[in-house]
Amino acid sequence: MTIATAPTATAPAAAAHPPQASPWPVFWVASVAAFLVSLDSTMLYAAFGALRTGFPDASAAEMSWVLNAYTVVYAAMLIPAGGLSDAHGRKRVFMLGVTLFIAASAACGLAGSVGWLIAARVLQAVGAALLTPASLSIVLAAFPQSKRAVTVSLWGAVGGFAAAVGPSLGSFVIQTIGWPWAFFINLPIGALSLWFGASLLTESARSTQRARIDGVGMALLIVAVGALTLAIVESESPAWSRGQLAVVAATGAIALVSFVLWARKVRAPLIDLALFRHPTYSAVNAATLTFGIAFAMMFFAFFFYMNNVWHYSQALAGLAIAPGPLMVIPVAVVTGRLAGRYGHRPFLVGGALLFAATGLWFLLVPGTEPAYATRWLPGLILSGASVGLVMPSLSGAAVSKLPAAHYAVGSAVNQATRQIGSVIGVAITVVLLGHGALQRGDFDAVYQWHIALALLTALLCTLVNTRPAAAARS
Numbered sequence: 001m002t003i004a005t006a007p008t009a010t011a012p013a014a015a016a017h018p019p020q021a022s023p024w025p026v027f028w029v030a031s032v033a034a035f036l037v038s039l040d041s042t043m044l045y046a047a048f049g050a051l052r053t054g055f056p057d058a059s060a061a062e063m064s065w066v067l068n069a070y071t072v073v074y075a076a077m078l079i080p081a082g083g084l085s086d087a088h089g090r091k092r093v094f095m096l097g098v099t100l101f102i103a104a105s106a107a108c109g110l111a112g113s114v115g116w117l118i119a120a121r122v123l124q125a126v127g128a129a130l131l132t133p134a135s136l137s138i139v140l141a142a143f144p145q146s147k148r149a150v151t152v153s154l155w156g157a158v159g160g161f162a163a164a165v166g167p168s169l170g171s172f173v174i175q176t177i178g179w180p181w182a183f184f185i186n187l188p189i190g191a192l193s194l195w196f197g198a199s200l201l202t203e204s205a206r207s208t209q210r211a212r213i214d215g216v217g218m219a220l221l222i223v224a225v226g227a228l229t230l231a232i233v234e235s236e237s238p239a240w241s242r243g244q245l246a247v248v249a250a251t252g253a254i255a256l257v258s259f260v261l262w263a264r265k266v267r268a269p270l271i272d273l274a275l276f277r278h279p280t281y282s283a284v285n286a287a288t289l290t291f292g293i294a295f296a297m298m299f300f301a302f303f304f305y306m307n308n309v310w311h312y313s314q315a316l317a318g319l320a321i322a323p324g325p326l327m328v329i330p331v332a333v334v335t336g337r338l339a340g341r342y343g344h345r346p347f348l349v350g351g352a353l354l355f356a357a358t359g360l361w362f363l364l365v366p367g368t369e370p371a372y373a374t375r376w377l378p379g380l381i382l383s384g385a386s387v388g389l390v391m392p393s394l395s396g397a398a399v400s401k402l403p404a405a406h407y408a409v410g411s412a413v414n415q416a417t418r419q420i421g422s423v424i425g426v427a428i429t430v431v432l433l434g435h436g437a438l439q440r441g442d443f444d445a446v447y448q449w450h451i452a453l454a455l456l457t458a459l460l461c462t463l464v465n466t467r468p469a470a471a472a473r474s
Contacts, residue, residue, distance in 0.1 A: 023142035027151070029200050030135040031158045033098050033193045036186055037128040038159040040105070041071070041422070042166030043173070043182045045300050046318060049307060050179040051117075058114045060434035061233045066114070068229050068423050070121040070128075075419035076221045077129030079270050080213050082412030085134035091201040094138060095194060097131025100124075102190035109180035133412045138201060152399065153336020156392030157329045165325040167299055171318020217270030220259040225420055227252030232427035236435070271413055275402070281410065283463035284398045285417045287348065290460065291390055292421020293428070294355065294453035298362075298383065300429040301446045308438040310370040320372060320380075327384025332392040343467030344397035351389025352458035358382040359450030368440050390457070394418075400466040 044051075044067050052063050085093040104124035111117035136155060143151045173181045231249035234240045240248075263269035276282045299321075306317035335347045361379035398414035432445050 025196075025200050026142040027139050027155070029193060029196045030094070030138040031155055032189065033094065033101075033131050033197075034135045034155065035158050035162040036098075036101070036189050036193070037132055038162035039166045039169070040124070040128075040183075040186055041067075042162075042299060043170030043185075044166075046167040046170030046303055046314065047174050047179050047182045048300075049303065049314070050174045054179055055114050055117075059237070060430055061237050062114060064233050064426060064430045064434070065118050066121055067426050068226075068233070069118045070125045071419050071423045071426075072222055072225045072229065073122050073125035074129050075225060075416040075423070076218050076270075077126055078132060078412045078416040078419070079409060080218065081129045082133035082137075082409045084130070084213075085137055089203045090134045090137045090141070091197070091203045094131050094134035094201065095197055097127045097129070097134060098190050098193050098197070100127030101131060102187050102194075103127075105183045105186035105190070109183035132415060136411055150333075150336045150340060152396045153332055153339060153392040156395035157332030157336070157388065159391075159395075161325055161328045161332075165322070167303065168318040168322045168325065171303075171314045171321075175313065175315040175318075214266065214268060214270040217259060217262055217266070220255050220262060221270065224252050224255035224259055225423060227255060229423050229427045232424065233430055235431055272409065275410055275413065278401060280401055280464050280466060281398060283460050284394055285414055287352070287457045287460040287464075288394045288398070288414055288417045289421045289424075290453045291352065291355070291394065291457045292418040293425040294359075294450050294457070295387065295391070296422040296425025297429050297446055297453075298359070298450055300426055301433060301443060304429075304433045304438060305366070305443055309368060309440055309443070312370070320376070323377060324380040324384035324387075327381060328388040328391075331385050331388025335389055335393055336396065339393060339396060339466070341468070343465065344393045344400070345461060345464045345466065347389045347393050348397065348461035348464055349458050351386045351393065352454050352461055354382060355386035355390060356451050356454035356458065358386055359447045359454055363444060363447035363451065397464050397466050 048063065048067075051066060052058065052060065055063065081093070081097075101124055104120050104127055107120035108117055108124060111120055136152075139151060139155050169185075170182050173185060227248050229252075231245050231252060234245060234248075259270075260273070263271055263273050276285070302321055303314075303317055306312040306320060307314070312320060335351075339347055358379050361382060365379065366375045395411070395414060399411050402410040428449065429446065433442060
């Protein structure tokens with residue numbers, strides 16, 4: 001599928017949304033579905049302990065695939081899905097994705113075994129991958145070019161807020177009505193998105209090109225990410241020998257190299273490597289990977305700490321994390337407005353440094369005795385502000401300098417990179433904290449990783465240049 005030549009999302013906008021029509025109803029319909037995907041992915045951080053209790057015969061490493069099988073497939077499917085939405089109609093692909101996502105959510109909640117649950121999560125990932133880039137393309141087409149920076153930042157903020165609030169909501173739902181409702185909650189929200197989407201969304205013009213999916217590239221990417229993740233997750237497992245893990249890791253590395261070589265020679269690759277010739281795009285995606293790892297580690301580790309060190313109940317832990325997410329959207333909205341004038345770099349670098357300071361706080365300040373207001377809350381506020389600065393800015397910076405024809409695939413690659421970072425972050429956290437009784441000192445390595453990855457993110461973001469030409473000349 002020649003995704004790189006997908007038609008611009010702004011072309012059909014004039015016909016689909018006349019100047020007098022407000023684009024905000026379209027924005028909220030599309031964003032609610034994207035909110036659902038982000039919410040679901042991080043609610044399972046809170047559900048991890050309950051899932052282990054519900055499936056007592058499964059190890060922590062096995063249960064991690066409830067998260068990681070979803071994320072690996074989602075990451076690989078996001079990229080062709082961006083081109084599919086342009087080729088077959090954004091509304092059509094969006095509605096199909098939402099339908100598949102909520103049907104798979106029902107199957108997850110009804111799962112009677114770990115294998116069934118993982119299989120349903122894979123199906124859920126396909127639906128999520130279809131709706132996510134279609135959602136962003138729908139939003140982009142609804143607004144004029146002058147509003148792109150603000151709109152993309154707000155769309156990213158909705159996803160960032162959902163990803164941040166997911167653990168809080170998940171904790172409450174799981175403790176009060178059980179882990180299946182972490183999935184069943186998607187059904188009414190998804191149904192509303194379908195109901196309003198049917199009447200409010202207008203179909204985009206469809207590409208005249210025949211869409212072809214790079215199945216080989218997709219398979220190589222799934223094998224590469226899946227094998228490397230498996231090698232990390234099982235690194236401390238007695239069920240795997242060092243030799244076996246070395247073979248798994250080598251398989252992942254060979255698949256990754258093969259993926260790059262394949263993308264260089266095939267006519268319509270899964271990822272057009274020409275995108276990475278732009279230094280800002282390359283730097284943003286590298287930063288997205290490192291920040292995605294750190295973000296996943298921070299949120300996943302939070303519940304391990306609250307449950308095992310401070311012995312908070314699941315519901316209390318969920319309430320305790322809530323102030324951080326409340327910071328995300330207001331910070332992101334202000335950042336989006338300012339980024340349109342000054343570029344994304346100062347917010348990315350400053351936010352990444354603030355995220356490093358958050359990791360330093362959690363490394364040095366909280367102890368074994370609960371002292372939430374003085375020892376945890378300040379770090380949580382810092383984390384919310386830093387996520388609001390960085391996460392939506394990465395989405396906006398990734399596409400700000402791309403040609404319009406590369407917008408869909410460019411944004412999809414960036415979202416996929418974030419998901420791959422999440423897979424790695426979960427895998428590392430399971431290795432560090434997925435064993436039996438945890439002590440305060442077990443968390444030091446997590447926060448050291450957090451700090452190092454945040455500083456690396458800041459360093460990479462110094463290479464980002466999205467400042468408007470007019471502002472750069474003044």
